[in-house]
Amino acid sequence: MGTLTGHLVPGIVLYGVGLYYAVLASRAILRGQKLLSPPLPPKEKQGQRWWQRVQVEGLVKVGAGMTLVLGEFFFPPGANHFPLVDWEDPRRPFRNHDSWQHATIFGVFLLSALADFASQVWLARPSVPLERAATALAVAVLLLEMGAHVEHKDALEVRVHALLLLPAVLMLLVLAAEVWAPDQPPLWMLKAWLTLVFGSWLLHVTSILYAPLSGQRWSAENPVDLAFAVTFFCWHLGFGAAALAAVYSLCSLCHRRHSSSGLGGAWGSYQTCPMDDSGGELEKLRPRGLSSGQGCPPAPSCALSCSFPELSEEAE
Template sequence: MGSFEGHLLSGSGLLLYSIYYSSLMSLALLQKQRMPKHLLLPRKMLGCRLFFPVSYEAVVKVVIPAFAILCEYYYPLGVNHLMMIDWKDPRRLFVFKDTWQHVTMFGFFILSGIAGIVSQAKQASWSVKLERTGEALAFYVVALLMIAHIENKSVLEIRVHLLFVLPAFLLALILTVEIWVPDNAPLWVLKSWMGLVLSTWMLQICEMYIPFTGQPWRADNPTDLAFVTIFFCWHLVLGVTLLIAIYGLCSLWHHHYSSWTKTLGARYQRCLMESSSEELEKLNAEAVAQDGGV
């Protein structure tokens, strides 16, 4: 959906996912984990028992893009963009180019979610590689289609979408490296940062549809074009700020949880008794004497 609602849905979903992954990454760094651990769905849901572990992340990758595809075809209510070729026209023209580009992007994210579900079910040595390959492929497709998406657009739209391609392509490169080096902490941080930048920039595009100043952006104004690039640089800083804030909150939770578990452990420590201790020998002697006297 090349509209305010479409960019808002995509940007909000991507932002929530980026915050979720940044939280997992922060906890993995604090707990010195080899890799971030997925949060798994309960094994019993809606009266049905799951046959294998499934993460929230994989389900979100399938459900949200599937909903977005339905919106692409049938939103606003009453429209139908499911047709790809106008068969009534003798020239057999392709129609709804933007819709099919968006559907293709969402479709690859669904494939990424399916790859995640399969990798979590198998738990084999190649599982992580399959999951990272699916994610990298999805972002390569985003970058490729966004480059094609700017054809016959205004200068402003071209600038905005090229700046969107940059973090998407960097994310794809990072995920490609993670196929072979999944346990590299700096890559986790870079991936979280680029994900936050990509999502906040998508929300910035929403602002261009409904400007907070009340005045529309002008594609023929060099000043407006310059400020688009300036705002993108600010989004780079905003991504770092959000990442630091998420890490700080996770650090507070981790220290609070660690101190709580230590307090519990100290409160319920078992009394360790060694067989060689003098007190244990004295108690045993007294018990034997009492048994002999009965």
């Protein structure tokens, strides 16, 4: 990761994940969902294949994690940063410390994807707290490794990486809160905003350290450069909020357009089909044409009648 490409690729991935979170949170709020992602039915009622039940976040963790871990050790082609110990030296010193630090960060996020898969594929019911706890653990490892990563660096690298830690600390707190309260829309939006800030600032750090837009390298000895690093980071806080507001506005326009046209579809009002008949919730969602003793129709009809009662009424 100690190269332009090594900072650029994670920055792009994180910013893309931030936009994905922003769209997901905006749609969930507009549709009145109680959870960020629509819950899957119990395992025995799922008709999809296992890879169709995995959410995008887990797939991104696997793809990006494996690519970045391999890139740390074997990029550029022909390089080998995998040896951990120099066995030829009698003192047996450690080698490739930065590569192993970065690989540890990416590897823990890769392991958190396994928790996502276990929750969404193998457990009887998906466990949101398990998924959030695994991601929170990965962010905690990120904080520990980045704290050690800035040791023996110049003042500029310490400054830009310290600023990068701020959204990471707040993200850890948000994920920890979601373990116990996954149904809070403010946490959804805050997580999207922090991910956007983290991704955009990482991209800016790439420019500062490896490809300055002005063509002049930033100086760790110049207090003005160090001061502007903080100023630019504050701008990224505003840029992240503006991007989040823009995504929400676009989602709101699409939601209103589809609602006014009566198309519904992916942007229509969403209400999950209950998994049991407790509390009378199933009776409230059952179309008027069905008697109370008939029960909920099979899976496809149930999903249609529970999510869009008006469509069932028209069909009758």
